[in-house]
Amino acid sequence: MQISLDSPPSAPQPANAYYSQVARVELDGGGVMLYLSGQVADGDTLAEQSRGVFETIDxxxxxxxxxxxxxxxxRTYLTDIGRLHEYGAVRREFLTGTAPTSMTSEVSRxxxxxxxxxxxxxxxxSPR
Incomplete structure (x- = not known):
């Protein structure tokens, strides 16, 4: 197993923080696990921010x-769980296949x- 940490230049860079955006774990069997740091995005509305987040993740x-x-x-953190349907609509635009496992939580900020x-x-x- 080999682990590398990365913030690829092709994606928006972390703002005002020191962290890697991706932990890449190369498995002995040839597969790869990618662990992405939490992503936020600019925008005036929850839908705009959600789209920006998924574009960055992509x-x-x-x-x-x-x-x-x-x-x-x-894993999703919302400042207002009552707006879950707004976020969910955007999420379904980007995640169109079988739904992944999921956790959503409301946070104060x-x-x-x-x-x-x-x-x-x-x-x-999977290995290719």
Whole structure:
């Protein structure tokens, strides 16, 4: 097993923080696990922020040879759980196949004061 940490230049870079956006775990059998840090995005509405988050996640996955179809787990943090349906509608635009395992939680705030949503994912990529 080999582990590498990365913030690929093809994706938006972390703002005002020191962390890696992707932990890539190369498994002995040839598969790869990708653990993405929580992502937030700019935008005036929850839908705009959600789209930005999934666009960033998509870019991070592509930088490591994966797609949104490889996502097996998703964790979502919303500042208002009553707006879950708004986020869910955007999520379904991006995750169109079999639904991954999921956790959604309401939080009082996120590290970026204007952020309404933060999403982190785990993806599993089979050997090709």
């Amino acid at each position: 870019a991070l996955l592509k930088a490591h040879g994966a797609t949104l179809a490889d996502v097996i787990n998703i 996120l590290f970026k004061p204007e952020a309404l949503v933060e999403v982190e994912v785990v993806a599993a990529v």
